[in-house]
Amino acid sequence: MKFSTFLLTALLLGYFQLMAKERQCYQIKIYHLKTAAQEARVDSFLQTAYLPALHRAGISTVGVFKPVAVDTADIRIYVLVPFRNMDQLLQLDRKLSADKAFRESGRSYLEAAWNDIPYNRLESILLQAFPDAPVMTMPALSAPKTERIYELRSYESPTEQYHVNKVQMFNDGDEIGIFRKLGFNAVFYGSVLSGSRMPNLMYMTTFNNKADRDAHWKSFSADPDWKKLQAMPVYAHNVSKSEITFLRPTDYSDI
Numbered sequence: 226m227k228f229s230t231f232l233l234t235a236l237l238l239g240y241f242q243l244m245a246k247e248r249q250c251y252q253i254k255i256y257h258l259k260t261a262a263q264e265a266r267v268d269s270f271l272q273t274a275y276l277p278a279l280h281r282a283g284i285s286t287v288g289v290f291k292p293v294a295v296d297t298a299d300i301r302i303y304v305l306v307p308f309r310n311m312d313q314l315l316q317l318d319r320k321l322s323a324d325k326a327f328r329e330s331g332r333s334y335l336e337a338a339w340n341d342i343p344y345n346r347l348e349s350i351l352l353q354a355f356p357d358a359p360v361m362t363m364p365a366l367s368a369p370k371t372e373r374i375y376e377l378r379s380y381e382s383p384t385e386q387y388h389v390n391k392v393q394m395f396n397d398g399d400e401i402g403i404f405r406k407l408g409f410n411a412v413f414y415g416s417v418l419s420g421s422r423m424p425n426l427m428y429m430t431t432f433n434n435k436a437d438r439d440a441h442w443k444s445f446s447a448d449p450d451w452k453k454l455q456a457m458p459v460y461a462h463n464v465s466k467s468e469i470t471f472l473r474p475t476d477y478s479d480i
Contacts (some may be wrong), residue, residue: 248354249361250308251415253427255348258300266334266343267302272477274331279306281327282320283313286363288412288480290375290472303377303472305429305480307361307413314351352415352427357396363480364410368433370474375412376438381425381466388424391463392416395426398454404430407444412480 258264276287288305308314321327328335334343354360366373382388395401395414404411409430417425432438445451454460474480 247310248356248359249413250311250314250418251352251354251361251413252304252306252308252314253350253352254304254306255350256302256304256344257346257348258302259345261300263342263344264300264302268475270331270334270343271302271304272475274327274334275304276477276479277330278321278324278327279317281324282317284308286361286479289475289478290377291475293374293471293473302475303470305412348421350420350427351418352413353418355392355396355401355414355416357399357401358411358414361413362411364412364431366410366431366433368437370476370478372434373473374432374435374438375472375474376430376432377427377470377472378429379422379425379427379468379470380464381422382463383465385424387463387465388416388426390460392426394454394460394463395428398457398460399450400454403445403448403450403454406450407441407448409441409445 256267258267271289276289279287284306286307288303290303290305292301292303308317337343364375380391382391401411401414410432412429412431414428415426417423417427430441432441
């Protein structure tokens with residue numbers, strides 16, 4: 226009996242250690258739209274059909290965001306979907322096709338005619354969470370959604386080797402730890418597995434408002450741990466291009 230209890234405990238410990246090492250995958254879908262009518266149509270689909278279907282499929286926290294600065298020539302909607310693992314992502318289309326409520330509530334979008342399309346282009350980026358931030362974190366913000374600033378950053382590297390080096394800077398170098406220490410409310414950090422810009426990593430930090438965002442980055446620039454990390458020769462030249470996109474969550478976003 227004692228042996229059985231010990232064996233069960235060891236097996237459970239091994240299982241939980243394995244689960245702790247499992248990292249989420251993220252899909253960022255970017256809808257590129259030409260008109261306000263398309264934007265309203267996609268908003269309606271996401272709010273009344275897609276997010277409820279994802280919730281029924283076991284994905285409870287889905288982010289939907291729009292740029293703070295609107296480009297009328299390229300209206301965009303960003304959708305962030307977290308998956309427990311790659312298998313859950315691969316099974317999603319099958320689950321959605323079997324979801325009668327989804328097919329009915331999303332009919333006008335799903336069955337759109339070729340000459341009445343709901344978007345101009347749909348972009349998809351697939352990422353895997355960093356080892357030191359294996360799962361998505363909900364931001365702890367007090368401001369209304371209409372005031373919040375969500376900052377999506379993209380860091381491209383000159384080569385795959387430099388990309389690995391930059392990811393190591395976040396994990397082994399503890400750049401993630403600096404963000405945590407300074408209260409950046411990061412939602413996710415991830416390496417891009419598939420996308421139009423590679424090699425690349427992306428992460429999202431969140432703030433109550435623009436002034437809060439600026440104050441946080443000022444403290445980051447002055448932080449002695451960051452200055453020490455940034456000056457280390459081993460991490461030199463690992464970013465060739467960076468891009469910042471300021472977003473706000475929609476009123477129906479879970480994040």
